[in-house]
Amino acid sequence: MKIEEGLKNLGLAEKEAKVYIALVRLGRGSAQSVADESGIKRPTAYVILENLIDKGMAVKIPRARKKLYEAKPPDEFFAEAEERFALSKTILPELMAMADKTGPKFKTLYYEGEQNVKRMLSGINKKMAGKEILGFYARETENISSEMNEFFHQWNEDCKKNGITVRGLTPDDPSLEWYRKRTEYFGHVFKYLNMKDYSSECSIEIGDDFIQIFSLRYMQGVYMENPDVARTLRQIFEMVWAARPEKIEGALSEDK
Structure with a gap:
């Protein structure tokens, strides 16, 4: 199964999955660098990054000169997803x-x-x-x-x-x-x-x-x-x- 498909199975939209993967690859980046890495337009990438923050999958880097984002480590994201599933079950x-x-x-x-x-x-x-x-x-x-x-x-x-x-x-x-x-x-x-x-x-x-x-x-x-x-x-x-x-x-x- 492709990584993108796996993330979509966890409830992410297609573009959210692309942006999250791009951010994981970059480690840390601006909306522009994430847009370039994911192939998504910068305004759209910015909105999606904010959505990922709301979902607990990304964070803003404090005190940076410009807005920088960092992905939540994949193992933490999957552990939280498993916990939510167990509670829902x-x-x-x-x-x-x-x-x-x-x-x-x-x-x-x-x-x-x-x-x-x-x-x-x-x-x-x-x-x-x-x-x-x-x-x-x-x-x-x-x-x-x-x-x-x-x-x-x-x-x-x-x-x-x-x-x-x-x-x-x-x-x-x-x-x-x-x-x-x-x-x-x-x-x-x-x-x-x-x-x-x-x-x-x-x-x-x-x-x-x-x-x-x-x-x-x-x-x-x-x-x-x-x-x-x-x-x-x-x-x-x-x-x-x-x-x-x-x-x-x-x-x-x-x-x-």
């Missing part, structure tokens, strides 16, 4: 669900990466306002980013603001001590299970007609909209909740 299951005209409109969506997992988790605050979330929760993952930690603090505040209560089962692990001290403030009820019985590294949240499973260690999440699955997991949760002897409201496990 996360909406594919939802689009496919919209296109499916047969059967109930239930969705199963997959999320990967910190920003996408945040997006999945944020959705529950809209769906469950004024209701109770049930959950099998994980202990806190090591090396979680400060941004993700801040997100969870805000997530709990948003639950409180939206009248959402959480009833959960989670490992009796020191990493959750900060949360245990605020359980009553948030209006949540938890049983902390002996680590020998339950040492989960992933969490399952159960809503009215959906569940979501997420792993913060690998930054992956799955959202499944299905009332039968949600009802079954709610029943399993209630059986485990009733069977466990631990105290609630963040009390230490009596098994220790």
Whole structure:
């Protein structure tokens, strides 16, 4: 495949591809030198160079006596294109669900990466306002980013603001001590299970007609909209909740 055709496949117009290739060859150049290299008239080359700057594919050289341009390194451009494609691909299951005209409109969506997992988790605050979330929760993952930690603090505040209560089962692990001290403030009820019985590294949240499973260690999440699955997991949760002897409201496990 020719280089120009490959760039066009990435969304560049024909003349944009020619100008970008010319700028890569030159390394650095004025609108006139780019026009000469690409075979495009100077006024057109100037407009296209400005378009490439808007697309993040070129930059102006600061403090130059005349306007000079430099191409973004091709490896950086392709890495960003791959990242944009990966982010865009996360909406594919939802689009496919919209296109499916047969059967109930239930969705199963997959999320990967910190920003996408945040997006999945944020959705529950809209769906469950004024209701109770049930959950099998994980202990806190090591090396979680400060941004993700801040997100969870805000997530709990948003639950409180939206009248959402959480009833959960989670490992009796020191990493959750900060949360245990605020359980009553948030209006949540938890049983902390002996680590020998339950040492989960992933969490399952159960809503009215959906569940979501997420792993913060690998930054992956799955959202499944299905009332039968949600009802079954709610029943399993209630059986485990009733069977466990631990105290609630963040009390230490009596098994220790």
